[in-house]
Amino acid sequence: MSLELIIPPAEEPVSLDEAKAHLRVTHGEEDGLIAVYLMAARRAIETRAGLAVLAQTWRLALDRPPGAPFALPRGPVSAVAAVEIAMRDGSASPVSPDLYDVETGLGARLAPRGPWPHTDRLIGGVRIEFAAGWPDADAVPEEIKHAIRLLAAHFYEHREAVATERVAALPQAVEALVAPYRGARL
Template identity: 35%
Template sequence: MPAILLTGPAAEPLTLAEAKTYLRVDHDGEDAMIGSMITAARATVEALTRRVLIDQSWRIVRDAWPASGLIPVPVNPLKAITGAHVIDAAGAEIEVPLAALISDTARLPGLIRVERCAVPEPGRVLAGIAIDVVAGHGADADHVPSPLVEAVRVVLAHFYEHRDEPGAGAAFPARLDALVAPFRVTRL
């Protein structure tokens, strides 16, 4: 069940100024590179934890409604379902009433319960269902758990220090695992 990013985060967990202070960089010559590394560090922490740090919009694509009626959400923490549709045999989108999809945002991974009697069946065998969701800890870094922000700093520093050493500096510092371990979302 793939998840497709629709809208990325409006901000990063670290500002450029915070990152430069942490890295002890006092010039502007590497601002673009450091900005790219902040994004890469956030994405790395998100991949390690299976969590979205700052609110993002995603589309979950499925072939069919599950027999159990439960869809585990691949992007967490789930905040809201914002839309859904199925594609009929002619390729037209048919809107699914949001009342037919109930989100459980309290668990990780989040779950969507489908009221099977209230949703149309897709007319296409592959990728006939799309559910749009918002996932993340909040709109800005103030809502992200501080150990995860620190994990972004650790990854950023690692990327910055080893930017010219492919392979030799590939292993992340051991403390990164200690920072992200309590926040890892297991798969169902």
């Protein structure tokens, strides 16, 4: 199984101005650095929680057609755009939507309704493209935005992985804020 980001989000859920207000930074000398920390915080939360915070498109590759319902690895899922069977010669054929059911939202799942066409590939013979994430920054839950602000602030304050005086751990509040949005995994 592999997961590939096809279309990244067009914006960040927390603006630079919001982050600077949270950090109490009034100058512009570190705007680029703070923007990097915002992106890194969003990505870290997405990866850790199996989320797509803002609208983005993913491609999941499976080695063989599923035999049972399975969870899509990022949520909330808004739609499955395509399911196709890939062949060794590079060709691909779509799987009819009549052959699977999709449950969208957090903890999204796809379930086969019957046998799918055969693939002659041993690796990555099934490709599922899906859209996930909240539609825009205004729709992202405030708890997720606050977790991003906290984690970006942590990155800003602790620029090295380990300091000689102390070891900086990730804020526990980030996990607590994100926990209700983790998709249920089967």
